[in-house]
Amino acid sequence: MIDLTALLGQIAGTVFNVVYLGLIVGTIVVIILDNRNPVKTLAWVLVLIFLPIIGLVLYFFFGRSQRHERMISRKGYNSLLKKPMLEYMAQTSTIIPEDYSRLISLFQHTNQSFPFDGNRLESFTTGEAMLEALLREIQKATHHIHVEFYIFEDDPIGRLVRDALIQKAREGIEVRVLYDDVGCWHVPNRFFETMREAGIEVRSFLKVRFPLFTSKMNYRNHRKLVIIDGRVGFVGGMNVAERYIRGVEWGVWRDTHLLIAGKAVHGLQTAFLLDWYFVDRTLLTKAVYFPKTVTEGTALAQIVTSEPVGEWKEIMQGLAMAIYRAKKYFYIQTPYFLPTETILVALQTAALAGVDIRLMLPWRADSRLTHLATCSYLADMLHAGVKVYFYRKGFLHSKLMVSDDQMSTIGSTNMDFRSFEHNFEVNAFIYDTEFALQMREVFLHDQRDCEQLHLKHWEKRPPSRKMLESFVRLLSPLL
Numbered sequence: 001m002i003d004l005t006a007l008l009g010q011i012a013g014t015v016f017n018v019v020y021l022g023l024i025v026g027t028i029v030v031i032i033l034d035n036r037n038p039v040k041t042l043a044w045v046l047v048l049i050f051l052p053i054i055g056l057v058l059y060f061f062f063g064r065s066q067r068h069e070r071m072i073s074r075k076g077y078n079s080l081l082k083k084p085m086l087e088y089m090a091q092t093s094t095i096i097p098e099d100y101s102r103l104i105s106l107f108q109h110t111n112q113s114f115p116f117d118g119n120r121l122e123s124f125t126t127g128e129a130m131l132e133a134l135l136r137e138i139q140k141a142t143h144h145i146h147v148e149f150y151i152f153e154d155d156p157i158g159r160l161v162r163d164a165l166i167q168k169a170r171e172g173i174e175v176r177v178l179y180d181d182v183g184c185w186h187v188p189n190r191f192f193e194t195m196r197e198a199g200i201e202v203r204s205f206l207k208v209r210f211p212l213f214t215s216k217m218n219y220r221n222h223r224k225l226v227i228i229d230g231r232v233g234f235v236g237g238m239n240v241a242e243r244y245i246r247g248v249e250w251g252v253w254r255d256t257h258l259l260i261a262g263k264a265v266h267g268l269q270t271a272f273l274l275d276w277y278f279v280d281r282t283l284l285t286k287a288v289y290f291p292k293t294v295t296e297g298t299a300l301a302q303i304v305t306s307e308p309v310g311e312w313k314e315i316m317q318g319l320a321m322a323i324y325r326a327k328k329y330f331y332i333q334t335p336y337f338l339p340t341e342t343i344l345v346a347l348q349t350a351a352l353a354g355v356d357i358r359l360m361l362p363w364r365a366d367s368r369l370t371h372l373a374t375c376s377y378l379a380d381m382l383h384a385g386v387k388v389y390f391y392r393k394g395f396l397h398s399k400l401m402v403s404d405d406q407m408s409t410i411g412s413t414n415m416d417f418r419s420f421e422h423n424f425e426v427n428a429f430i431y432d433t434e435f436a437l438q439m440r441e442v443f444l445h446d447q448r449d450c451e452q453l454h455l456k457h458w459e460k461r462p463p464s465r466k467m468l469e470s471f472v473r474l475l476s477p478l479l
Contacts, residue, residue, distance in 0.1 A: 251394025267303025
């Protein structure tokens with residue numbers, strides 16, 4: 001007599017295996033047909049083959065590409081760009097540096113980023129200096145304050161900035177706050193509710209909740225922006241948190257931020273309003289958000305954004321071009337170094353051609369996995385002649401690059417797969433000799449607190465350490 005229970009169990013088991021295998025094979029086919037970077041494609045395929053269950057979960061949450069989607073309609077985008085474009089076209093005496101004309105054109109064509117002249121710049125290398133300037137400018141606001149941070153901590157510094165914004169909202173100033181949902185996961189809802197109750201418009205970016213969890217987990221808004229009255233703006237690597245002032249247990253928290261006064265603030269405003277539309281579906285294009293600005297200084301600047309949606313990888317492409325065109329030097333500060341093949345080859349090529357390429361990294365990072373993966377790339381750099389420095393004074397979180405006493409860039413972009421391909425990022429590209437010389441001095445000053453890495457010593461690392469680094473490197477596109 002046939003055991004019906006056993007038979008049904010066998011059928012169920014067979015169906016499960018067929019469906020499970022179909023999911024694995026189907027997911028691999030989807031990944032291959034997506035025509036991504038071969039390295040990233042191979043990484044996902046290997047994860048799915050050797051860790052199928054974990055791989056499916058990881059791909060469901062983190063892996064699916066949305067690069068071909070649009071954040072906003074073409075009509076809405078053109079409406080948002082209308083006033084910055086008119087301001088750009090009204091410039092009559094802008095001098096475009098010949099050495100960077102192609103880079104500037106690249107950003108214009110791929111990112112609609114306009115080069116604005118007449119900007120005043122002020123850089124900050126400590127949290128105290130940045131916080132003081134931020135609070136000072138907030139107090140000056142007469143119409144609106146737009147704030148966007150990846151992390152907004154509920155700590156003494158976060159509450160200090162929050163209370164300053166609340167005070168301005170009570171004075172009748174328009175205040176809008178945008179924070180990243182994952183970056184602020186651990187922040188109590190009450191922190192943001194207090195702002196809402198005071199009349200501040202607060203939104204979270206790509207809120208992650210079931211059943212909408214999926215790839216929203218992977219695409220985070222890493223930008224740090226503040227725009228006040230459309231005339232003064234902040235951009236850089238600093239979030240709103242106490243650690244940017246108090247540091248970490250092993251030393252200071254070294255970061256770089258930038259104040260811009262002048263026409264280039266229109267670029268910061270455009271970036272914020274585009275993100276605001278993305279989460280609020282409200283398109284703010286009134287002239288009051290793009291006021292007529294006067295010449296504040298002498299610097300030429302472009303505000304460049306990149307995101308995981310859209311056609312191009314603007315910041316990565318621009319950095320690759322800037323590295324290739326460097327003639328004398330290209331200095332880099334970044335907390336994480338997990339470069340795409342494009343950036344890796346550009347750095348090696350420039351170094352082999354005799355350009356002084358210097359890469360400054362933290363000796364100790366805030367993520368063990370990313371630091372291990374970072375270390376796996378350093379032998380490749382050293383072999384090509386890149387000078388590598390480990391910052392020993394604390395944690396280096398700065399995203400500063402400077403080249404040939406002419407071009408510098410400060411922003412939120414790390415030199416890693418996540419910033420180049422998954423995050424919403426923003427950088428200010430500055431074409432100004434005086435400012436580039438200041439940033440070069442900042443780099444050289446930090447270099448005094450560094451230990452230079454030499455190939456012969458680096459290669460003496462224990463084999464077990466090298467193996468661990470190499471294994472984690474396979475996951476670089478996913479970190």
